[in-house]
Amino acid sequence: MRIEPAGTPDFESICALLRAADPPIEGVGEHLGTALVAREDGGIVGCVALELDGEVAVLRSLAVEQSRRRRGLGRSLVAAALSLGRRRGVETFCLLTTTATEFFARHFAFRTVARAAVPPSVRESVEFVSACPAPAMMLDGRADMAGKPCVLFLCTHNSARSQLAEALLRHRAGDRYRACSAGVEPGRVHPLTLRVLEEAGVDTTGLHSKSLNDVLGRSNVRVAIVVCAQAAEVCPRLHPFAREVLRWPFDDPSRVQGPEELHLAAFRRTRDEIDARLRDWLSAR
Numbered sequence: 244m245r246i247e248p249a250g251t252p253d254f255e256s257i258c259a260l261l262r263a264a265d266p267p268i269e270g271v272g273e274h275l276g277t278a279l280v281a282r283e284d285g286g287i288v289g290c291v292a293l294e295l296d297g298e299v300a301v302l303r304s305l306a307v308e309q310s311r312r313r314r315g316l317g318r319s320l321v322a323a324a325l326s327l328g329r330r331r332g333v334e335t336f337c338l339l340t341t342t343a344t345e346f347f348a349r350h351f352a353f354r355t356v357a358r359a360a361v362p363p364s365v366r367e368s369v370e371f372v373s374a375c376p377a378p379a380m381m382l383d384g385r386a387d388m389a390g391k392p393c394v395l396f397l398c399t400h401n402s403a404r405s406q407l408a409e410a411l412l413r414h415r416a417g418d419r420y421r422a423c424s425a426g427v428e429p430g431r432v433h434p435l436t437l438r439v440l441e442e443a444g445v446d447t448t449g450l451h452s453k454s455l456n457d458v459l460g461r462s463n464v465r466v467a468i469v470v471c472a473q474a475a476e477v478c479p480r481l482h483p484f485a486r487e488v489l490r491w492p493f494d495d496p497s498r499v500q501g502p503e504e505l506h507l508a509a510f511r512r513t514r515d516e517i518d519a520r521l522r523d524w525l526s527a528r
Contacts, residue, residue, distance in 0.1 A: 246289075247279065249290065257287065257290045260290050261304060263308075274303075274369075277293040279291050283311075288307065290304060293327065294369060298332060298333055300333040300335070300336050302337070303370045318448055318451075337362075394412060395464045395466070395485065396408040397467060397470065400430040403435075403513070405426065406433075406450050408517050410447060411517055412521055415521055415525060424453065426474075427473075433510075435497075458484075464486070466488075470493050470517070471492055491520055493517060
């Protein structure tokens, strides 16, 4: 599956997804240039779009095909849209939702505000004026995602250690911190990363590999924690953007050789080591 910019030929498929998921369709065609789609097996299984207005954007038209829901695709689409917006210079993201307040608050730390509190240009957008029903709630991502301190976990490929740390911090203290992770050379999330987290009852919704370039300078990082020795060389780059930089090197479980049982044991060991370090760190703060 890949998430990529939408094109004119995708319009009808996007509308079909929106009709099935119930988000409003009005104005979709006007914002195809800032829409993203998730493609799988030649078809479109998810979509999201932005209405841009300078440093402000409205996040809209988020929909995921029924059979692909509850697999983290919605979160991946939102993360991709936020990344796109930040590359376009957006600092404030707004949205309307009647059903997903908890989702956006938990995973992206948006906060609920009155409609009158958003910029006038947003109140005049298609989404606010006509596309979204009046009872919808508005969430605003200003003030560094609702003021939760952002903790960034960094490793080389953002496939195992940093993903484990992101999910575990969210599990342990998601009400206190906004957890995120990134890689110097991002690849893909290792399947055993997801497996050992799920074994421990940790939510893996939306875990996906991200580039450090999408974080530095675009998010107010309170603490950056480097969890592998190979990525430590980028620490000097982190200081202008992170108030505090810590080094917690853990062995890479993906480098273990041998049968699957050894691989799984290595991932479980790394999960438990990271969890123990996080619990100690949290208890001291």
